[in-house]
Each structure stands twice: as C-alpha cells, then as structure tokens.
Amino acid sequence: MSAEIHRLPVGFTNCYLIRERGLILVDAGPPQKAVLLRKKLQVLSVNPKDVSLIVLTHAHRDHIGSLGEWKRMTGCKVAVNHREREWVEKALKPLPKVLSPWGVLLSLLTRMMAANSHFSGTPVDLTLQDDGVSLEPFGISGRMLHTPGHTQGSMSVLLDTGDAFVGDLAMNGLPMRLGPGMPSLGDDPSAVKASWRLLLDSGAKKIYPAHGKPFDADVLRKKL
Numbered sequence: 001m002s003a004e005i006h007r008l009p010v011g012f013t014n015c016y017l018i019r020e021r022g023l024i025l026v027d028a029g030p031p032q033k034a035v036l037l038r039k040k041l042q043v044l045s046v047n048p049k050d051v052s053l054i055v056l057t058h059a060h061r062d063h064i065g066s067l068g069e070w071k072r073m074t075g076c077k078v079a080v081n082h083r084e085r086e087w088v089e090k091a092l093k094p095l096p097k098v099l100s101p102w103g104v105l106l107s108l109l110t111r112m113m114a115a116n117s118h119f120s121g122t123p124v125d126l127t128l129q130d131d132g133v134s135l136e137p138f139g140i141s142g143r144m145l146h147t148p149g150h151t152q153g154s155m156s157v158l159l160d161t162g163d164a165f166v167g168d169l170a171m172n173g174l175p176m177r178l179g180p181g182m183p184s185l186g187d188d189p190s191a192v193k194a195s196w197r198l199l200l201d202s203g204a205k206k207i208y209p210a211h212g213k214p215f216d217a218d219v220l221r222k223k224l
Contacts, residue, residue, distance in 0.1 A: 002020075002144075002161060003018050003019060003020040003050065003141065003159055003161065003163070004017075004019040004020070004130040005017070005018055005163060005208070006019075006040075006044055007101070007194075007208070007213075008037060008040045008041075008145065009216070010030060010033040010036055010037060010040075010066075011030050011062070012030070012031055012175065012182075012210065012211055013027065013029055013061070013062045013063065013210050013211065014027075014208070014210050014211065014212075015028065015029050015037060015109075015210075016092045016165050017041065017044065017046065017051075017107065017210055018140055018157070018165075019046070019123075019158070020139055020140050020154040021139030021140070022052055022138045022139020022140055023046065023050045023051045023052060023139070023158075024051065024052060024053040024054070024055060024138055024140055025051055025053070025054045025055070025070075025076075025134065025194050026054075026055050026057060026165045026208075027054070027055075027056060027057055027063045027064075027210060028054055028056070028063065028064055028065070028067040028070045028159055029062070029063070029065065029066045029070075029120040029206075030061065030062045030065040030068045030117070030164070031061065031064040031065030031066060031117045032062075032066065032069075032119075033065065033116065034066040034069035034070045034073060036126025037066065037068075037070065039181065041119065045089055045158065047204055048070075048074045049074055049075065049076040051074045051076045052073070052075055052076055052077065052138050052139070053076055053078075053126075053135075053138045054067065054070065054078050054079070054081060055078050055079050055080075055144060055157055055165075056078065056079065056080040056084070056088065056155070057093070057154060057155055057165065057168070057210065058084060058086035058150060058151045058153060058154045058155070058156075058167050058168065058170075059080055059082075059084035059088050059094075059151070059153070059159065060093075060096070060151070060168070061092070061093050061117055062210075063116060063120070063167065063210065064087070064088055064091075064119070064122070065107055065117075065119045066119070066129070067088065067122045068119060068120045068121070068122040068138050069153070071122055071123075074103065076122050077123070077125035077126055078123070078125050078126070078191075079120060079125065079126035079127075079128055079133075080124055080127070080128060080153070080155070081127075081128045081129075081130075081143065081146065081153030082106075082124075082127045082128060082129060082153070083153030084151065084153040085127050087125045088119045088121065088122055088124050089122065089123060089124055090119055090121045091110070091119055091121040091122075093117075093211060094151075096150065096151065096168075096185040096186050096187065097185065097186060097187060098172045098185060099182060099183060099184055099185060099186050099189055100177070100182070100184045103180075106149050106175070106184050106185055107163065107177065107220050108127055110160070123142075126199045127175055128144060128146070128155060129146075131146070131180065132144065132145050132146075139163075140159070141159060141160040142157060142159035142160055142161075142163075143157075143158055144156070144157055144158075145157075145198065145199070145202065147167055147169050147195035147196070147198060147199060148188070148191045148194075148195060149169065149183075149186055149187060149189070149191035149193070149195045150168040150169050150183050150186040150187065150192065151168075151183070151187055152194070154167055154168070154185060155167070156169060156199060158199060158202055158203070158204060161205070162203050162204055162205030162208050163204075163206050163208060163221075164199050164203070164204040164205075164206065164208065164217065164219070166199070166207055166208065166209055166210075167209070168183045168184065168185070168186065168209070168210055168211065169183065169192060169195055169196070169209075170182070170196070170209050170220060171183045171210075171212055172176070172182065172207075172209050172211065172213055172214075172215055173210045173211075173213065173215060174210025175209040175223075176212060180207070180209070180215045180219045180220075180224055181219070181220075182223070186189030193224055194224075196217055196220045196221075196223075196224060198223060199217070199220075200211075200220065200221055201216060204217045207219070207220065214223070
C-alpha cells in the first residue's frame with residue numbers, strides 16, 4: 001500500500017504526517033504549536049496516541065519547539081542525529097550561517113524569534129548514526145538518511161515511493177527564498193548539493209520541504 005502524506009503547516013514550518021501500516025511525524029514545529037498540531041490530526045481522524053515516532057530532520061527551534069508537549073501527548077519515540085541530540089535534550093538554540101543575501105534578513109528574524117522563544121529539553125529515544133536507518137519497525141516503507149548541509153546532523157526521510165522529506169535541506173518560496181532550491185541559511189552549500197545528489201541517487205522523486213510547498217526532485221537535479 002502507498003503511504004498517505006499530509007502536510008501540516010504550523011506558522012512558516014511544515015510538519016508532515018506519514019500514515020501506512022504505522023503513523024509517524026516528521027518534525028514537531030515551533031514552540032507552543034502542539035495544540036494546533038493536535039487539531040490538525042483530529043481533522044484527519046488521527047488519534048495522537050497512534051503516532052509512534054517523530055523524526056527530527058534537524059534540531060533548530062522551529063522544528064523542535066513543540067517536541068516536549070508532543071511527546072507528552074503521544075508517548076511517541078523521538079529520533080535525531082547523534083550530532084544534535086544535545087540540542088534537543090538541552091533545548092539549545094544554535095543559529096545557522098547565512099548562505100545568500102536573502103538569508104541576512106532571515107538571520108536577523110531568526111535571532112529575534114530565538115531570543116523570545118522558550119521551550120524545554122526533551123529526552124531522545126533513538127540516536128541516529130550516519131548510515132541509513134529503516135522505518136520498517138514503525139510500519140513505514142522507507143528509511144532515514146543522513147543529509148548534512150543545512151546542519152551537520154540533518155536527516156531526511158525517504159520513502160520507497162520516492163517521496164523525500166528534507167527539512168531545510170531545500171526551501172521553496174517566500175519568506176525563505178524565491179522558488180525552490182538552496183536554503184538561505186545553513187552550514188555548507190557544497191554539502192547541501194552532495195546531499196541532494198545522495199537523495200536523487202537513492203530514488204527521490206518529490207521533495208517535501210519544511211518551508212514551502214512540495215516540488216519535483218528534478219528541480220534539484222537541474223541546480224547541481
């Protein structure tokens with residue numbers, strides 16, 4: 001059976017629900033958004049207790065701010081790359097580098113939001129290494145891949161269907177950038193492109209970013 005995919009926008013950040021034989025979430029959203037996420041799941045007739053796993057594409061505040069509330073609500077496991085476990089458990093707020101002129105404005109906005117946002121640390125259940133990790137134990141036909149570039153510990157979820165949930169490895173549209181492509185903020189643009197190649201070589205067909213609407217993976221191929 002093909003997985004159901006639901007984009008769950010919370011502010012400027014997309015979380016994603018993936019439902020197949022099991023239920024997982026990709027990212028948890030900014031601080032104080034757990035109740036909004038729960039309402040979005042209710043519209044889909046999803047019981048939060050049926051969510052077995054939250055995969056964090058990376059541990060910036062707009063992806064982990066509601067994680068603690070969400071974990072308490074569902075009892076689900078939390079998975080993040082080993083490089084960013086401490087960010088999650090200590091509620092750290094590392095700030096990414098600027099990768100484009102547009103990123104200068106975003107960086108200022110990010111700093112302001114980080115200074116005014118408060119959230120607690122959350123225990124991590126699955127510390128992910130850099131080799132691919134199967135999602136089959138959670139009832140999802142796919143895997144988690146290490147795709148650094150936006151952060152050193154960034155992970156993507158790649159389903160067997162070619163649907164790829166990439167966090168901030170790519171962005172699409174305002175206010176993050178004009179159209180799909182390179183993130184405006186991140187660690188290393190050359191690593192971003194290397195991760196794009198990995199995803200494409202691994203069968204990615206459609207890209208689901210954390211900021212903006214999904215787009216065809218061939219867009220990234222043309223930018224390499």
